[in-house]
Amino acid sequence: MLFALLRSALHEEPAVCDPFREATAEEWGACYRLAAAQGVMAVAWEGAMTLPEELRPPRTLRLTWGLAVEKYEQQYARYCRTAAELSALYAENGIVMVQMKGVGFSAHYPVPAHREGGDIDIFTYSADTAVMSHREANELANELMRRQGIEVDMHSPKHSNFYYKGVPVENHRSFLNVTEYVVAARMERVLREHLLPRPTSLLDGECNIMTPSPSFNALFIAFHALQHYGSGLALHHLYDWACLLQRYGWCLPEGADDVGMLRFIDAFTDLAHHLLGTEPVRGADSGLMERIYGEMLHPRYHLRELPAKGRWGILVEKTRRLLYIHRLKGEVIQGSLARRLWDSVVFHLRHPETIFSTGK
Numbered sequence: 001m002l003f004a005l006l007r008s009a010l011h012e013e014p015a016v017c018d019p020f021r022e023a024t025a026e027e028w029g030a031c032y033r034l035a036a037a038q039g040v041m042a043v044a045w046e047g048a049m050t051l052p053e054e055l056r057p058p059r060t061l062r063l064t065w066g067l068a069v070e071k072y073e074q075q076y077a078r079y080c081r082t083a084a085e086l087s088a089l090y091a092e093n094g095i096v097m098v099q100m101k102g103v104g105f106s107a108h109y110p111v112p113a114h115r116e117g118g119d120i121d122i123f124t125y126s127a128d129t130a131v132m133s134h135r136e137a138n139e140l141a142n143e144l145m146r147r148q149g150i151e152v153d154m155h156s157p158k159h160s161n162f163y164y165k166g167v168p169v170e171n172h173r174s175f176l177n178v179t180e181y182v183v184a185a186r187m188e189r190v191l192r193e194h195l196l197p198r199p200t201s202l203l204d205g206e207c208n209i210m211t212p213s214p215s216f217n218a219l220f221i222a223f224h225a226l227q228h229y230g231s232g233l234a235l236h237h238l239y240d241w242a243c244l245l246q247r248y249g250w251c252l253p254e255g256a257d258d259v260g261m262l263r264f265i266d267a268f269t270d271l272a273h274h275l276l277g278t279e280p281v282r283g284a285d286s287g288l289m290e291r292i293y294g295e296m297l298h299p300r301y302h303l304r305e306l307p308a309k310g311r312w313g314i315l316v317e318k319t320r321r322l323l324y325i326h327r328l329k330g331e332v333i334q335g336s337l338a339r340r341l342w343d344s345v346v347f348h349l350r351h352p353e354t355i356f357s358t359g360k
Contacts, residue, residue: 001031005047006040006235007277010242012110014050021055028057032065038296039236042114045069069114076113077203079103082167083120084207090124093144095137097210098123098197100172100220101240104211107200108243116236119168121159123175123195141171155350176223182334183258187223190255191216215253218244222252222265229264230328233296242272245279264332267292288331300324 001019008015023031035044045065048057057065080103087097098104100121106112126137142152145162153161157179159172175191176184196213212220221244225237244251252265263285270284271292301321 001027002034002038002040002044002235003275005031005035005044006239006275008047008050009043009110009114010239010246010276010278015047017051017055020051023055025058025061028061032057032061036068038234039116040239041065042069042072042116043109043111043239046111046114072116073113076103076106076115079117079120079167080202080207082165083122083209084202086120086122086164086169087209089144090141091127093140094127094131095124095141096127096197097141098125098195099200099209099211100175101224103202104200104209105217105221105240107202107211108217108240108247110243112202115240119170120164121170121172123172135173138171138173175220177227181227183261184223187219187256187258187261190253191219193255194219194253214244214248214251218248218251219253219256222268223261225268226261226264226329226333229292229332230295230299230325231301233292233299235296238268238272238275238296241268242276242278245269245272249279250281258333260332260334263288264292291328295328 001023004015004019031044032041035041048062048065056062083099083103087099090097100123102117102120103112103115106115106117109115124138124141125134126132132140142154142160142162145152145164150162150164155161158174158177159170162169162171174188176188178185178188194213194216196216197210198213199208200211201208221237221240225233225241228234228237250269256262266281266284267286267289269278269281270286271289272278273280274289275293301324
């Protein structure tokens, strides 16, 4: 049911009716909950509204679903205005702000307001290196927040974190986690070559921001999904990729040639074909495609809970989870187990309350 709704929204055509002819209220409820958990609730709503009246969700669920979509649309508008305001503030201070993913990427969706997201990811650099370097511009972007009394969290080597008017923002110094993955440093250079920002209008021209080129988005969105493989990969990552394929076709930039990464991208692309109706890839690894599907819909380790009880049991399960994810990702991207272990230790020492928690 859910994939029929998503295909309908992606291709902007009525949903096929067969999966819904005998759908029960319980099945519709399960479809809605799955869509919400996978970050595609608002997109699925588009497909549901193309069905004949007699095949649509039950009235009570339709009201709940419609109100949830309306609430998200209001949040989306708020995020757009916040991104545009922040971009203008930075521009006044000689800083270029490029919006990655989030509201910037929403322009690739048939209905931009229905792309769900949790924060605003930005990349800041100098508009004129004769005045200040790119590093100085990135640091100034954080300092401008501090001058407004906003706390800036600098714990990540990749980006800072702050809340601007209540909206969470990540100000990136780098696009990828170059310390964890061997190939990330090389892909980082490719991304910088293909950033090529361009003006983008949101909310029917009300908000203006800068967004990256299609080739940048292709590599960035694919690598972002790859980093979540085994630790939070969801249908909204696949739908992002499908939207890019639908609009631009295969536009991965030259230099994105890592063998393991391409195996993942090929399988991810073929999965989009089977589930969402985009164009297929020749020679994709069907076994890898099935494993990716399994991790999206039925992850071995849920991000928010562990079955273990007792301190020793929790530590054992967390170690098993870490090793499992390392082996899973090792098939497509080389990372350092020592580095992963070290980062885990450092994180838990900084946040000791998480050591024996059963969360992520």
